[in-house]
Amino acid sequence: MRKRAAKKRPLLPDPRFNDQLVTRFVNMMMWDGKKSVAFKVFYDAIDIVDSKKTDEEKTALEIWKDALSNVMPHVEVRSRRVGGATFQIPMQIRPDRKVSTAMKWLIGYSRKRNEKSMANRLAAEILAAAKEEGAAVKKRVDTHKMAEANKAFSHFRF
Numbered sequence: 001m002r003k004r005a006a007k008k009r010p011l012l013p014d015p016r017f018n019d020q021l022v023t024r025f026v027n028m029m030m031w032d033g034k035k036s037v038a039f040k041v042f043y044d045a046i047d048i049v050d051s052k053k054t055d056e057e058k059t060a061l062e063i064w065k066d067a068l069s070n071v072m073p074h075v076e077v078r079s080r081r082v083g084g085a086t087f088q089i090p091m092q093i094r095p096d097r098k099v100s101t102a103m104k105w106l107i108g109y110s111r112k113r114n115e116k117s118m119a120n121r122l123a124a125e126i127l128a129a130a131k132e133e134g135a136a137v138k139k140r141v142d143t144h145k146m147a148e149a150n151k152a153f154s155h156f157r158f
Contacts, residue, residue, distance in 0.1 A: 016043060017061050021068075021099075028103050029122075044119035049126050067129035071136045072102040075147040082156055089156050090147035102136075109135035 014022040022042065030038035050060035058066075077088040093101065106125060112135070113121040128134025 014039070019061070021065070022061075024099075025068075025103050025107075028100070029107050041118045041122065044117075045122035045126065048119060048123035052123065052127060063130045064126050067126045068099070068102050068106065070129050070132055071106050071140055072098045073140050073143045074098070076101075076143055077146050077150055080156055087153045087156055088146065088150045089153050090150050102140075105136040105139050109139070 011020045011023045011027075013020050014026065016022075026035065026038045026042050029042065046060045046064065049063055053060065053063055055063070073093060075090050076093050078091050079086050080089050081087075106129060107122075110118070110122040110125040113124060115121045115124055125134055125136060129136050
């Protein structure tokens, strides 16, 4: 490596829940540097989750964290060329990559939903993911299936 690995910048915790994970999520959701808009969308979604939730002893933030952990993949396949053939090799994922992949999927599949506002879409996807259903959870299941199917090539690990 020519350059050093970039050092991690510390994130400021968000104003309402005082949580760095929320800030990270909002930063991923933000478009064109409009952070206040992204925060509004996230907080509105959390309020919608709070009003629609069925589990009374959990807060909306806990439901969001459950949803995030339900979407988190544990293994993924990476492509590797071995003697002219490309193999899909299942590999463990680093913890920080697990979290960012889960966030990316949750936001991506929220955007593809067809509710009226982004807050509604995000809330619906969070509630679905917390119940182990929805498109983002399906993506995780598919990723795990793919890794399982390619387990025979795991000795090619790099």
